[in-house]
Amino acid sequence: MAKIKHNNLLDTVISVMTNAKESGVLHLYAEGEKFDGRQIQIKGKKLFHFGTTGYLGLEQDYRLKQGAINAINSYGSQFPLSKSYISQPLYAELESLLYDIYGSPVVITKNSTLGHLGVIPSIVDDSDGVILDHQVHWSVQSAVNPLKLRSVPVEMIRHNNLEMLEDKIRKLQSKCKKIWYMADGMYSMYGDYAPIKELMQLSEKYPQLHIYFDDVHGMSWKGNNGSGYVMSVLKKLPDRMILFGTLGKTFGAGGAVMVCNDKKIHQRIKIFGGPLTFSVQLEPATVGAAIASAKIHLSEEIYEMQDDLYDRISYFNQCLQKTNLPLIINNNSPIFYIGAGMPETGFNLVNRLIEAGFYVNLGMFPAVPVKNTGLRITISRHNQKQEIKALVEALEYHFPKALAETHTNLDRVNFAFGRGNNKMTTSTQSRSNLTLETYNSIKHIDPKLWNETVGGNSFYDWKGLKDLEGVFKNNSSPENNYQFYYYVVKNDKQECILATFFSYGLWKEDMLAPESVSVKLEKMREGEPYYHTSYCLSMGSMITEGEHLYLCQDKSDWKEAFNLLLEQLEILEKKLKPQYVILRDFNTADKAIKAFLHNKGFVQVAMPEAAVYDQFNWNDEASYIETLSKSSRKHFRKDIEAFRDKFEIQVLDELSNIELEKSFELYQQVKKNNLGLNTFSYPLSLFKHMNLSPQWEYILLYLKEEKMLQVGVMFCYKNSNNIYTPAIIGMDYEFSREYNVYRQLLFQTILRANELGNKRIDFGLTAGFEKHKVGAKVLEKCAYIQTKDNFALEALDWLRKD
Structure with a gap:
């Protein structure tokens, strides 16, 4: 099966920094014919300089x-x-x-x-x-x-x-x-x-x-x-x-x-x-x-300079101690970091200080985690006490205003940095009459509302999620237990603006890493099964695929609806303390979402390609072949049609115990051989539960030349919105390449969906090339993540470089 096309971390860094540049806080040019270290001129404006790394001011000596x-x-x-x-x-x-x-x-x-x-x-x-x-x-x-x-x-x-x-x-x-x-x-x-x-x-x-x-x-x-x-x-x-x-x-x-x-x-x-x-x-x-x-x-003068700087550092500390500003580290160094949390708050605050006559550096990703954006203020011997005091006064005045304008508050900033509550209690102001509803089970949500919004995709319609809630609880293995959370945002007309669900559970940190990284980690996990695993709060769940967020972007208040969701997620973060928060399955071409989430402290990462098939304008196999491109028709005849008679195909509503065990074993083979999307294996209890549900059916491939040996299975969900979802696949790798089992299963899935009168097949993630060859449209997908720190990302990057 085809592997994931991975994004370059450099592309992500450039994207984040471009956002900062466009906000006017990065890649600036100093001006003027003379520089004294105390002030710096930017865009015609003289600013007191609190961004130097020449702490003793010797560059002007x-x-x-x-x-x-x-x-x-x-x-x-x-x-x-x-x-x-x-x-x-x-x-x-x-x-x-x-x-x-x-x-x-x-x-x-x-x-x-x-x-x-x-x-x-x-x-x-x-x-x-x-x-x-x-x-x-x-x-x-x-x-x-x-x-x-x-x-x-x-x-x-x-x-x-x-x-x-x-x-x-x-x-x-x-x-x-x-x-x-x-x-x-x-x-x-x-x-x-x-x-x-x-x-x-x-x-x-x-x-x-x-x-x-x-x-x-x-x-x-x-x-x-x-x-x-x-x-x-x-x-x-x-x-x-x-x-x-x-x-x-x-x-x-x-x-x-x-x-x-x-x-x-x-x-x-x-x-x-x-x-x-x-x-x-x-x-x-x-x-x-x-x-x-x-x-x-080498003279005594160096100690006089050090003492002079230390006096200014101490004075800045004294001024800060009288405020409620979130100073992240208390020490006697000339570097101070005032937390802002979200990038857009940092952008806002830097620009406000420039207007007030002060220049400070912005600390941002990748130097710090994206949600640990803040002001990196440096003190030098150039700085005089009157402007040090004035800077603190400007920070006191502008900091709460920056929070309010970016719809956040000090509690959220402190939480982003793992700090306790602070005396400042600025609250987030709502700009509309939106209401956010939260639920801990799909059972409490109107099935019609859900199926007309999020549930119109893949197999997480109302019934599908009700089943998943029952499967992923009270299991002996920690990776097979999930908590589900549902969110619906409505306006004052009771129109649904946003709907989604999240799950909290144990993930492999290398899930979206290159296969080479997963191969190394799996060897390490032979002795330490939960090495490089973390609890994640993720939009959707490990088993679901597709568009997990219903969002009316044609409504003017969609950003406010999204803000309400993010605030609620932070409340949940305080309780659950996940290592990652993941918003997933977004269209990479959606620039509005990208800009919005970058400003909110999320970093974009590539996901495996997704694929959908919706070209059901044919009646038989011959007319289906005509819908394919010339190269795909050649591929079909050589790799699918040529082997079709080798198989007996069965479509079953329910599997016998022997068939279920065999199908589960074939799924495990796929799992073992496909580390491009490295997840924990699904439990057998999930497959048993699927076998009792009328929403599931199974396409089985038997190889005639091997005494009717089962060599393939597609586990397919029939969505209430007339969508067919081949959610899980199993194959016998001894025969899969020789007989093109995977391609045959894709084709049989299309035939079955057409027979049922479905309007779309959601083929899910990975193997975009293979799915394209049978007529599916390949969709570029991305996710947006937040991490407590950059450690896991950097550690996995080192494994990738090995």
């Missing part, structure tokens, strides 16, 4: 500027030669000064990204293993990626989760010579830190453990000689540690620096460091500025 000017005057705008041949005259002085700052040997790199790309593949041997904090900087993750081609095991842990880290160390210690844990010293979004002391304890416990720190955001504003946050805790660099600092950002110049005490590693990188060897070296102006900065770092 006259000594660094003069150092750059002198270097240009002496050596030109660049020194166009690889450092492997000749380093420009200023390099030796800079290396000596950096050695004095750290008290350890250093290697200067063009920037931290190139530095990681040069260092990591060189220091990690094929016999080593790597463990990544899932929030470690993208540049580190990118540099680790090529190691997968060398079969180096790469694992990922949840952010700062030491218990998970130790578990991974134990897993790798028997097969790896060295185990490299890679993390940031200080993280760039929330301004939180790595648990360095605890990591040192783990390093003592496990001699194989080596630690690789990217501390570019901790540089200069912290530590002896401005050596950074990591060094402020350690005081002296351990032998089994590699540290990266930056000569840009707070240091005020450009480039980066690797620090390590291991002479062998130091010389290895110094002599040949991949892109470090072949890339052009730092420009004389950059080195001249860096030398001037290093001299400041």
Whole structure:
């Protein structure tokens, strides 16, 4: 069977960021002929600058500027030669000064990204293993990626989760010579830190453990000689540690620096460091500025600057403590993160602050989970206390207004970040006379209403869902128990604007991942059945397919109806605490839904293709063939008609016990061989229940040459809205390819639906090519998801790269 066509994560990221750009908060241009660090001009407007990563303001220091000017005057705008041949005259002085700052040997790199790309593949041997904090900087993750081609095991842990880290160390210690844990010293979004002391304890416990720190955001504003946050805790660099600092950002110049005490590693990188060897070296102006900065770092003045910055950080903290603003991490770093929750709230708030005269950065996906959008505010020595206070006052004024305009409230923001209740109690305002009705069983909903809306598709009409509720409860296996929730939104005329249902249950996290990922995970699940599984709150259910949402988009208040649904889902989230919320089976071409859900904190992901057949304008097999394209007719005669006489076809309303057991066994074969859509197997109780329902019937294929051996079955649901749904398939894989069993089942399904006078066949997901060949229309489908964090998505992405 054909596999899923998977979307590229990059496409999703670009889509989200394009939305931010169109909202006026991303890819902006600074203007003006002069820049002082305190203010920045955007679109003709002077703004107080709270978005810099030059926390000490050294980039505006006259000594660094003069150092750059002198270097240009002496050596030109660049020194166009690889450092492997000749380093420009200023390099030796800079290396000596950096050695004095750290008290350890250093290697200067063009920037931290190139530095990681040069260092990591060189220091990690094929016999080593790597463990990544899932929030470690993208540049580190990118540099680790090529190691997968060398079969180096790469694992990922949840952010700062030491218990998970130790578990991974134990897993790798028997097969790896060295185990490299890679993390940031200080993280760039929330301004939180790595648990360095605890990591040192783990390093003592496990001699194989080596630690690789990217501390570019901790540089200069912290530590002896401005050596950074990591060094402020350690005081002296351990032998089994590699540290990266930056000569840009707070240091005020450009480039980066690797620090390590291991002479062998130091010389290895110094002599040949991949892109470090072949890339052009730092420009004389950059080195001249860096030398001037290093001299400041080695003077007492650096501590005066650090104290000056800390005074501003403390003042900002004091101002924030008097408010109810949702500060996500409380610490003494120059990075502050004010939660906004939904992207549209973040867009609104950034634009409001720009109007009020302040520039702040927007934290957004993929740097943070999409529903953890927020304001990333940075404090520098450029910022004066009066504008710090003014910024807090502007935030206090505009934050509740941004919440109201985007139809959310502080409780929802706090919930998105896993925080408790706050004193601010802004409530969501309804803009219409819509009413949302909630039910925990289809039994409480009018069958006519349901079947005229959601139930007009596939086999989740009123009767079908009533049956599913009975099957998926009180089962011994957790994956076979589901809770169902139903929602109907009506206007004041009692017209249905929206209707849908959700289920809560255990899913495999790789359900929509590439088959290669599922193959690896299934091997791991042989010893740990629920590895990489999570509870999900999903529109529809694991067994249902098709359009699970009835939404009148021709009504002006459809967005408000959708808002009511999302608010109700968040209430349910608080109770159930799912890892994922999934809205599924949407048309990928629906740009209005896409924009709406992106703004509400959902990320679009591709789903398998769906297929429908509705061309019942023929009376017999010959006229059916004429409806096919020329290539499909050729396919039909070669792969279907040529084998038709090999089979005996039976259509049964009910299966005997022997037939049911055989059909279930054939279904399990399909399940085992089709990991492109990896789900838990349906329980036998479902098939027994189906066998008692008059809505189900069965198309069975028997192979005449094998003594009437059953080799195929299609489990078909007869929807009350005259739709035929071949919902589940079973095949004998010993004969399926030789006799084209799957294609024969598709054709027999079309014949049967026509015989019954159905208006449509919902063929469901996957195998779009095969279904197209028998005349079905293939539909591109997508889902929209929210996650508590990005860990599972990133961990599965690493498995995909393996």
